[in-house]
Amino acid sequence: MKFWSKAFLVLALALLALPFAGLLLWSLAGEWPWPQLVPATVSFRGWTAFAAMAEKFLEAIVTSGLLSSAVTLLCLLVSLPAARALAYYQFAGKRLIEIFFISPLLAPVMSIAMGVHMQFIRLGLADTLPGVMLIHLFSCLPYGILILRDALLAVGSQWEDQAKVLGASRWQAARYIVLPLLAPGLVAASVMVFIVSFSEYILTFIIGGGKIVTFSLLIFPYLQGGDRNISSVLSIIFLLVILLWILVLELLARRYTGQGRFFHL
Amino acid sequence: MKVRIVKGLFALALIASLIFSGGCGGKQESTQGQPPVTGKDWAAIVAQAKGSTVYFYGWGGDQRINRWLDETVAPGLREKYGIKLVRVGMNINEILTKLISEKQAGRESGSIDIVWINGENFYTAKKNDLLHGPFAQDLQAVKQYIDGRDPESQLDFGQPIEGYEAPFGKAQLVMIYDSAKIKEDELPRSAQALMALAQKYPGKITYPAPPDFTGSAFVRNVICDVVGRDKLDNLNPRDKAAVEAAIRPGVEFLAGLKPYLWRKGETYPATLAQLHNMFADGEIILAMDYAPYSAMGKVRDGQFPSTVKTLVFDKGTLGNTHYLAVPFNSPNKAGAMVAINFLLSPEMQASKYAAENWGDLPAIDMHKLSAEEQSLFGKANRGDAAISGEYLQGHRISEPYAALVPVIDEIWLQRVVREGK
Amino acid sequence: MRKSITICLLLLPATLIQLWIMFTGIFSSIEQSLGYIPTAGLTEISRDYYRELLADPTFWRSLLFSLYTALFSSGLSVGLGLGLAGLMAANFPARFSAQQWFKLPIIVPHLVAVFLIMVTLGNAGLVDRLLHFAWGPGVRLPNLTMDPWGLGIILTYIWKSAPYAAFILYTFLRNTDPRLIATARNLGASPWRAFWHVLVPLLKPALGGCFILIFAYNFTAFEVPFLIGPTYPKALPVLAYTYFLNPDSEARAYAMAINSLLLLFSLFPIWFFQRCWQNESKEGS
Numbered sequence: 017m018k019f020w021s022k023a024f025l026v027l028a029l030a031l032l033a034l035p036f037a038g039l040l041l042w043s044l045a046g047e048w049p050w051p052q053l054v055p056a057t058v059s060f061r062g063w064t065a066f067a068a069m070a071e072k073f074l075e076a077i078v079t080s081g082l083l084s085s086a087v088t089l090l091c092l093l094v095s096l097p098a099a100r101a102l103a104y105y106q107f108a109g110k111r112l113i114e115i116f117f118i119s120p121l122l123a124p125v126m127s128i129a130m131g132v133h134m135q136f137i138r139l140g141l142a143d144t145l146p147g148v149m150l151i152h153l154f155s156c157l158p159y160g161i162l163i164l165r166d167a168l169l170a171v172g173s174q175w176e177d178q179a180k181v182l183g184a185s186r187w188q189a190a191r192y193i194v195l196p197l198l199a200p201g202l203v204a205a206s207v208m209v210f211i212v213s214f215s216e217y218i219l220t221f222i223i224g225g226g227k228i229v230t231f232s233l234l235i236f237p238y239l240q241g242g243d244r245n246i247s248s249v250l251s252i253i254f255l256l257v258i259l260l261w262i263l264v265l266e267l268l269a270r271r272y273t274g275q276g277r278f279f280h281l
Numbered sequence: 282m283k284v285r286i287v288k289g290l291f292a293l294a295l296i297a298s299l300i301f302s303g304g305c306g307g308k309q310e311s312t313q314g315q316p317p318v319t320g321k322d323w324a325a326i327v328a329q330a331k332g333s334t335v336y337f338y339g340w341g342g343d344q345r346i347n348r349w350l351d352e353t354v355a356p357g358l359r360e361k362y363g364i365k366l367v368r369v370g371m372n373i374n375e376i377l378t379k380l381i382s383e384k385q386a387g388r389e390s391g392s393i394d395i396v397w398i399n400g401e402n403f404y405t406a407k408k409n410d411l412l413h414g415p416f417a418q419d420l421q422a423v424k425q426y427i428d429g430r431d432p433e434s435q436l437d438f439g440q441p442i443e444g445y446e447a448p449f450g451k452a453q454l455v456m457i458y459d460s461a462k463i464k465e466d467e468l469p470r471s472a473q474a475l476m477a478l479a480q481k482y483p484g485k486i487t488y489p490a491p492p493d494f495t496g497s498a499f500v501r502n503v504i505c506d507v508v509g510r511d512k513l514d515n516l517n518p519r520d521k522a523a524v525e526a527a528i529r530p531g532v533e534f535l536a537g538l539k540p541y542l543w544r545k546g547e548t549y550p551a552t553l554a555q556l557h558n559m560f561a562d563g564e565i566i567l568a569m570d571y572a573p574y575s576a577m578g579k580v581r582d583g584q585f586p587s588t589v590k591t592l593v594f595d596k597g598t599l600g601n602t603h604y605l606a607v608p609f610n611s612p613n614k615a616g617a618m619v620a621i622n623f624l625l626s627p628e629m630q631a632s633k634y635a636a637e638n639w640g641d642l643p644a645i646d647m648h649k650l651s652a653e654e655q656s657l658f659g660k661a662n663r664g665d666a667a668i669s670g671e672y673l674q675g676h677r678i679s680e681p682y683a684a685l686v687p688v689i690d691e692i693w694l695q696r697v698v699r700e701g702k
Numbered sequence: 703m704r705k706s707i708t709i710c711l712l713l714l715p716a717t718l719i720q721l722w723i724m725f726t727g728i729f730s731s732i733e734q735s736l737g738y739i740p741t742a743g744l745t746e747i748s749r750d751y752y753r754e755l756l757a758d759p760t761f762w763r764s765l766l767f768s769l770y771t772a773l774f775s776s777g778l779s780v781g782l783g784l785g786l787a788g789l790m791a792a793n794f795p796a797r798f799s800a801q802q803w804f805k806l807p808i809i810v811p812h813l814v815a816v817f818l819i820m821v822t823l824g825n826a827g828l829v830d831r832l833l834h835f836a837w838g839p840g841v842r843l844p845n846l847t848m849d850p851w852g853l854g855i856i857l858t859y860i861w862k863s864a865p866y867a868a869f870i871l872y873t874f875l876r877n878t879d880p881r882l883i884a885t886a887r888n889l890g891a892s893p894w895r896a897f898w899h900v901l902v903p904l905l906k907p908a909l910g911g912c913f914i915l916i917f918a919y920n921f922t923a924f925e926v927p928f929l930i931g932p933t934y935p936k937a938l939p940v941l942a943y944t945y946f947l948n949p950d951s952e953a954r955a956y957a958m959a960i961n962s963l964l965l966l967f968s969l970f971p972i973w974f975f976q977r978c979w980q981n982e983s984k985e986g987s
Contacts, residue, residue, distance in 0.1 A: 021789045028786060029803060032865070035818035038828045042821055046583050049563035050826045051834040059583050065344055069351065094715045101712035105705070113713065115976050117720065121915055122975055123968040124922035126939055127961035128727030130946055134734070134741075135726045137386040154723045157716055207809075215811030218924045218943075225379055226338070226371045227392055232813060237370050239817055239929055241342035242554025245584075248821070251814045258809050374947040381951070385741030405950075492933065544845070551848035551933055555825070562826045 042248040062245035066253070073234060073250075077257060080230040083145065084213040087152045091209045092202065094153070095160030102161070103168035121158045128154075129222045136223060143225040151223045152216060156209045163208060167201020196273045203269045207262050214258060231257070323421055327362060330616040334365040337620070339397030341370015342554075345578050349638045354629060362619050369393075373402045380411045380608050391610035394617040398446060399603045400438040401683045406606065407445055413607040413614055415444025420618060422625035423447055426645035433602040438683035446604035447621055448644035450633060453593070453600035453673050454498050457560065457568040457576040461588040469567065470595045472506040472534055478567070479541035485566045487543035487550060487559075490698075491690040495553040495571050500693050501681065502599050504531030510597075510678045518684035525692055532692060536701035546701070561585055571601075574640020577667050581637055591668055597676040602644060631657035634670070642670055728965055735958035742951035751955045761960070763935040771852040771937065772921035775859035780913045782860065783867025784905070788897055790868065791875040804865045812862065816929045819858045820847055847930050854930040855937070863916045874908045875901065910978035918971040922964060938964060 041048075046059030066073060101107075102114060120128075129151055133142060141147030175197060179189040195202075217232040226233070235250045321329075335358075341347055347368065355366040371379075376396055383391050398406065406412050417423050427434055427448060434448055435441065456469060469475035479486045489496030505513065508531045516524050525532075539546035543565055550556045553570070560568035561584055570576060579585040605624065607617045623629060627650055630643040647655060647670075658670075737748045755761050786804070807815070822828045824847040833841045847854040878901065886896040902909075920926075927937035936944065938960060945957035 021793060024785070025789050025793060032803065032806060032861075034828060035822040035861070038821035039818060041828075047561070047586065051831050051839075053831050053835050057583070061582055061584070065348075068348060072351065094719065097712040098716035101709050105709050105712075107706075107709055111976075111979075113717070115972060115979075117716065118975065119724075119968075119972055120720065122918040122971040123724075124939065124961065124964040126922065126924050127731060127942065127964045128724060130942070130957065130961055131727035131729070131731035131734075132723055134382065134386065134730055137382060137388065143392055150719070150723070153719060157720060161716060211809055211811070215813065217813060221375075225392065226369050226375070229369070232811070234370075235813060237340075237342040238344070239813060240554075242552060242558055243344060244558065244821065246344055247817050251817055254811060254814055255809075258811075262809070372947075378947045381742075385739070385951075387741065490933070548845045548849070550825075555848070559825065564826055 039248050039251055042244045043252055045245070059245065062247075062249035065246050066249050073231075073253075076229050076231045076234045077253075079228070080214055080232070081257065081261075083149060083152070083228075083230060084210050087149055087156060087213040088206050088209045090149070090153055091156045091160040092164075092205060095157060095164050095205070099161050099164035099168055102165045104173045117161045118158050120155055125155045126218050126222070129219050133222055142223060143227040145228055148220055148224045148228045151219045152213045155216070155219060156212050159208045159212060160205050163205040164198075164201055167198055167204070170201070171197045199269045199273045203265050206265055210261050211258060214261075321419075323419070326419075326615045327619055330613070330619040331363045333613050333616040334367060335394045335613055335616040335620045336392060337366055337368045337395045337397070338371050338376050338393045339368075339395075340372060341368070343575075345575075345582075346639050349633065353632055353638065354624065357629070358620055358623055362623065364616050364620060366620060373398060377402060377406055377411065380406070380610070381409060383610055384409070384411065389610055390612045391608055392612070393608045394611040394613050395620060396606045396608060397449065397603065398606050399601065400440075400680075401686075403437050403442075403446060403604065403606070404440045404683065407440070411609055412445045413609050413611060414446075416607060416614075416618060417442075417444040417447040420447060420622045420625065422622045422645070426625065426627065426649050428646035428649065431646070432679070437602065437604060438680055440683070442604075446606040447625065448602050449605045449621075449624060450630075450644050451600060451602050451642035452571045453573045453642065453677055454495070454502055454569060454571050454598040455573045455576070455591040455593055455668065455673075457570060457585075457589060457591050459563075459566060459586060459588050460590050461586065462566045468592055470592060472503050472531075472594075475503070476534070476538055476541075479538055482566060483541045484543050484545070485564075486541070487546075487556070487565055488569065489553050489556050490549035490551060491693055492687070493552050495569060496549070496556075497686060497690050498571055498599050498680075499569050500535065501686070501689055502594070503535060504528045504689070505599070505678060506594055506596050507531040507534045510681075513681040513685065516682075516685060518682065518688050521688060521692070524685065524688050528689065528692070532696045535693065536697045539697060539701045546697075549698075557584075572639075572641060573673055574634075574636045574667055577636035578638075578640050593668065593673065593676045595676070597678040599680050600673075600677040601680045627654040627657055631661045634658055635661040636667060640667075642673065728962075731958045731961045731965065733958075735955060735962045737955050739951060739954060742954065744951060744955065751952075751959045755956055755959050755963075760935070761941070764938045764941045767852060767935040768921055768927075768938040771855045771859075771927070772917050775856045775920050776863065776913050776917035778856070779860050779863040779916055780867050780909060782864040783869075783912070784871055784902070784909065786864065786868035787871035787875055788901070790872050792893070804868060807862050807865045808869070810862070812858070812923070812925050813929070815858050815862050816926055819854060819861060819930065823847070823854070823857060848932050850932045850934070852927070852931060852937075855927050858926050858930055859916075859920050863920075867912050867916065870912050871905060871908060874905055878904055907978045911975060914971045914974045914978065918968065921971075922968070 041055060043062050044058055044060070045055035046057030046061070048055035098117065102110065102117075132151070136142040136147050141150065171194070175193050176189050179193045180186070184193070214230075215232060216230075217236055220228060220230050220233060224230075224233075231250075231254060235247070235254065238247045238250060337350065347370065350366070350368045355368070358364045358366050373396075376393065380391065380393065396406075429435075433451070437446070458468065463478070467474070467478055467481065469478050475486075488499045491497035491500055501513075508528055512527045516527055518524065542549075543559075550559060556565075556568055557570075557579070559565050561579075568576075573591065576585060576589055576591050580587055580589050605621045607614055607621075611617050625645060627645065630645050633639045633641050634643055643658065647658070735751060737744050737746055737751055739745075790804075810818070820827065823843065824830075825843075825845065827843070830843045833843060844853075846857065882900050882904075883896050886900045887893070891899070922939055924937075924939045924943060928940050928943075931937055931940065942957050942960040942964070945953045945960065948954070948957075
């Protein structure tokens with residue numbers, strides 16, 4: 017029994033890992049005739065293509081990074097008060113508003129985006145960064161609110177009250193007591209929101225109209241066109257950017273709180 | 282009392298959003314400041330375009346085309362005319378939808394200056410007044426290098442052009458094969474030879490399933506080869522039975538080919554990209570492409586083996602022309618015209634012709650060029666094994682009326698996929 | 703009273719953003735689906751677009767296809783996730799680094815996941831080659847990408863969501879009282895029976911919530927079926943998008959009719975999720 021359960025876990029891990037092997041192989045493969053197990057020739061075509069157009073790709077990475085960071089920050093700012101109300105206060109209609117906050121996870125966000133598109137054109141928000149940020153914010157809010165609500169529940173309001181009883185100002189209590197305790201939750205929310213925003217394709221496309229070129233928008237035609245070398249190189253870079261973001265956040269949080277690892281998702 | 286909190290909150294937000302939505306409606310930009318470009322003398326247009334930015338929208342799925350536009354055309358345009366070219370990769374359907382919603386929302390100043398377009402999409406765009414024009418006749422390069430008597434400079438898939446788009450390049454269907462795997466006397470230069478080849482190498486041949494653009498053209502081409510191109514003229518697309526009767530021998534030929542195809546013709550690759558990947562992996566021995574020299578570019582890139590060559594049917598293969606147009610609400614029509622003019626210059630057309638760049642057939646007429654300009658094309662490297670432009674031109678059959686395309690695709694699906702054995 | 707104002711102020715920013723976008727999106731979808739698109743010259747309100755859409759077999763094929771791929775992918779993901787969570791809880795009682803690897807698919811974007819599945823399970827992909835290597839010619843994977851059965855879509859979603867489900871369920875498992883299992887074991891239950899009859903009923907609300915979240919996403923997402931799905935039938939969101947992109951203004955009304963139906967349909971996951979939640983808080987108290 018023990019053996020089989022371990023074997024199952026190992027198999028599951030292998031199934032998770034195998035695609036990444038394919039990714040690495042294709043990023044360096046030249047000719048890879050069927051049915052050989054490994055490529056026949058090595059080629060840096062994907063990487064040289066990336067280098068040749070580095071300016072364009074880097075611009076998209078910077079656009080994406082700034083956009084998603086801004087969305088993350090805004091999302092935290094808007095989610096935190098709402099999460100606080102849900103975590104620390106009892107009021108009638110609370111369940112209703114909780115369901116309302118979660119509903120973008122259960123409803124077709126893309127359909128809503130097609131609907132608001134016309135309104136966004138009228139308001140001058142279509143094809144602009146603020147417009148894209150707004151629709152991203154909409155699809156990210158449920159993650160922010162849910163994760164922060166759970167984090168606040170786990171921390172509890174007693175520490176903050178305690179600090180205030182001992183004479184700390186509202187600001188001091190927040191800065192020295194709540195924030196360090198809440199850091200893992202904030203990291204988790206930032207990671208999740210950033211990933212959702214950074215990976216978003218169709219909302220960016222509908223609202224941004226191709227004018228706001230994020231990394232997802234650049235990689236999409238290559239995936240659709242079946243260019244395996246370039247697709248794998250871009251996928252690897254995509255994943256590296258996300259991992260870098262997680263790493264930076266964790267280091268920041270660690271420095272700030274002096275605590276160990278989080279990587280809570 | 283507490284229920285009221287939530288109710289009140291919703292009401293407040295709803296009112297706020299209503300005010301916000303309603304109050305700001307109808308805000309519009311305009312291009313009133315933009316001077317008109319029609320009927321102006323060319324030097325004035327060039328002067329007006331100087332220092333501006335031109336947004337080029339078109340399909341962005343081919344790395345080599347993207348690179349050519351970004352690294353050859355854009356710097357050239359900047360150097361010669363002081364214009365900055367920004368390429369945005371977008372599928373034509375999406376571009377047209379964008380234009381339509383801008384038109385509906387009354388946006389007079391849009392974001393697109395040049396669209397890469399042809400066929401049915403051109404027809405849709407022109408019908409919906411999405412294009413600026415007529416402008417093509419004002420271009421220097423059109424006056425100088427385009428053959429006005431060429432049917433493809435008057436009709437685009439049977440639709441009159443009337444100066445609303447300028448020819449950019451020509452494409453033609455070619456078969457791609459590996460000369461290390463197929464002997465000279467086995468080459469499929471006709472539908473019959475294709476059948477013999479498939480029977481000799483069962484499971485090694487397939488084509489992308491229509492409505493993939495190239496797969497659909499391949500099906501039409503085989504049908505034309507069997508029944509003759511003229512049988513597709515004067516057919517009413519609405520009369521499916523008549524179309525079916527006219528092309529029956531071709532469809533029966535394809536159904537007969539089915540058992541010898543890859544996986545016995547039960548499934549087909551869904552896209553041309555998939556087909557090319559299978560060909561690169563050596564899973565199949567024959568591929569095809571509507572861009573005649575793209576295979577040579579892939580050889581150069583190392584995606585295809587160096588023994589890869591191309592051929593066309595003896596009775597010819599289908600060809601079409603692709604064009605450039607300017608949207609009705611382009612904020613920089615002068616810049617767009619100068620850029621299109623530049624793309625039609627012998628230098629850019631020759632550079633586009635070279636296999637390492639793109640390998641697209643020139644839209645301009647060789648006979649109208651000076652000897653010096655012609656030599657540019659002689660120098661353009663198309664790859665050693667490429668078919669010459671003259672040979673392609675001599676083996677080119679025109680595409681049938683665009684509305685027939687989906688009808689033939691439908692017949693193929695029914696007779697070959699569903700009913701064929 | 704002061705407390706009420708505080709709560710209101712705390713909730714206001716998030717509510718405002720969400721309500722405005724939802725309200726505008728839903729209102730505009732319904733308006734356009736009824737043929738009211740004045741900018742395109744359509745001003746006559748009519749139900750014809752719905753009538754024609756509902757009479758079109760393409761729409762029904764797409765609806766069934768979307769339902770089927772979403773149901774299978776979310777059901778299998780939750781099932782696999784449950785098994786994985788149980789095994790992780792049994793094998794890694796303490797924090798263990800191997801389990802961190804299972805988080806990897808969560809951070810992989812759907813676009814990249816599609817590509818990973820293509821090079822792994824696609825035609826002449828890694829698994830195809832491994833099979834050939836192990837058992838020789840003739841042994842081939844069936845067509846798993848862009849296939850009419852949507853297997854590529856289902857596999858991509860499972861690869862993405864099974865580990866996600868496993869992690870949510872694993873957290874729940876670790877928070878349950880270990881004495882429950884110990885008691886069941888002392889009473890002579892096998893580990894399997896203890897898992898199935900003691901833990902799974904406790905997990906039911908979490909299982910339901912997990913299932914419906916994954917289902918709702920997979921039912922309404924665009925990227926995966928667009929890239930790895932068949933040309934026919936198209937998933938419903940892909941069909942809506944195709945109509946949306948069609949330059950014909952009447953096609954836009956059809957797109958919006960599909961969107962409105964999708965929005966209407968999403969009441970079901972919302973209701974279901976709300977029920978799971980109620981059960982959870984009842985059992986929690």
